[in-house]
Amino acid sequence: MTLAHPDDELSLVDLLDRLLAGGVxxxxxxxxxxxxxxxxxxxxxxxxxxxxxxxxEPDA
Amino acid sequence: MSLVWLYAVRGAAAAAPTRTxxxxxEPRLVVHGELAAVVGTVSEQGFDEQALAxxxxxxxxxxRLARAHHGVIAEAAEAGPVAPLRLATVYRxxxxxxxxxxxxxxxxxxxxxxxRGRREWGVKVYVDAKAEAPAAEPAAEDRxxxxxxxxxxxxxxxGVAAAERARRVADTLDAALAAVAQSAIRLKIQDARLSGxxxxxxxxxxxxxxxxAEEDFRAVLAGIEGDGAxxxxxxxxxxxxxxxxx
Numbered sequence: 611m612t613l614a615h616p617d618d619e620l621s622l623v624d625l626l627d628r629l630l631a632g633g634v635x636x637x638x639x640x641x642x643x644x645x646x647x648x649x650x651x652x653x654x655x656x657x658x659x660x661x662x663x664x665x666x667e668p669d670a
Numbered sequence: 671m672s673l674v675w676l677y678a679v680r681g682a683a684a685a686a687p688t689r690t691x692x693x694x695x696e697p698r699l700v701v702h703g704e705l706a707a708v709v710g711t712v713s714e715q716g717f718d719e720q721a722l723a724x725x726x727x728x729x730x731x732x733x734r735l736a737r738a739h740h741g742v743i744a745e746a747a748e749a750g751p752v753a754p755l756r757l758a759t760v761y762r763x764x765x766x767x768x769x770x771x772x773x774x775x776x777x778x779x780x781x782x783x784x785x786r787g788r789r790e791w792g793v794k795v796y797v798d799a800k801a802e803a804p805a806a807e808p809a810a811e812d813r814x815x816x817x818x819x820x821x822x823x824x825x826x827x828x829g830v831a832a833a834e835r836a837r838r839v840a841d842t843l844d845a846a847l848a849a850v851a852q853s854a855i856r857l858k859i860q861d862a863r864l865s866g867x868x869x870x871x872x873x874x875x876x877x878x879x880x881x882x883a884e885e886d887f888r889a890v891l892a893g894i895e896g897d898g899a900x901x902x903x904x905x906x907x908x909x910x911x912x913x914x915x916x
Contacts, residue, residue, distance in 0.1 A: 620737075620740070620904065621904075622732075622733050622736065622864075623860050623861075623864040624792060624904050625736045625737065625740055626732070626736060627792075627857050627858075627860070627874070627876075628790075628792075628876070628907060628910035628911055629736050629739060629740060629756070629757040629910060630756070630757055631857070631911075632754070632756070632910035632911040632912075632913055632914075633754045633755050633756035633757065633759075633910050633913050634679070634753050634754065634755050634756065634778070634781065634913045634914065635755075635756045635759075635914070636676070636755065636756075636759055636770060636774070
């Protein structure tokens with residue numbers, strides 16, 4: 611078992627699992643909201659294409 | 671011109687976190703009644719709707735935002751219960767934040783009560799294909815074609831058996847952890863390209879655990895290892911996955 615030490619760098623994908631899909635979602639006239647954007651989809655696309663680029667693979 | 675980035679809502683008593691925010695700013699509080707929003711003043715140019723939408727296609731930018739957002743909230747969580755806000759929640763000004771606190775005060779107070787004295791722990795389980803012991807090859811030497819088919823079928827059966835065993839490990843572990851935790855949520859299985867592992871992920875779950883039950887939680891994790899499964903734990907997290915009413 612690997613137990614992440616609190617000082618270890620958290621993996622980006624674990625962060626995005628929580629920060630983009632979790633958290634209290636607030637919307638309103640006074641909010642600049644990305645509620646209509648599928649944040650998880652958009653950012654994972656960016657993430658996957660960037661990982662593929664790093665490995666010299668064609669984009670997902 | 672500037673905008674107001676929201677990190678979290680919590681009780682009004684504690685001081686603002688000191689960690690640098692998403693725009694290099696020092697976080698501060700907007701207080702309304704018994705609640706305080708942990709906020710940061712950010713530039714309109716970098717954080718208006720257009721800039722944020724563009725940022726979501728820019729991985730280094732997403733990563734900087736995510737790490738800074740998480741860092742401020744994690745520090746705030748050390749001082750007491752927090753309701754983390756989803757990444758990229760931006761208000762026009764403090765008055766708008768205060769109005770939101772007033773309108774949503776009962777929901778937000780309920781979130782704070784639900785997560786008080788509890789932390790979020792992530793658990794991922796991977797199938798460790800390398801731990802798979804090779805089964806004896808069925809012999810049919812006199813008929814090469816049959817031998818090939820038998821070998822192929824044996825390979826496939828071993829793969830299916832490994833996947834089933836991994837799923838069973840994942841289900842057993844999830845049930846045992848959920849029994850110790852206050853709440854449990856299964857997250858989507860992560861793309862193998864993102865986990866950077868060659869193994870298959872069979873469980874990506876996250877648990878809200880009483881601090882008093884963390885020892886029991888770890889004991890469950892320590893007891894389940896093996897049977898071809900690799901378990902990875904992350905946390906403690908601020909309760910991002912438990913911020914919305916169940």
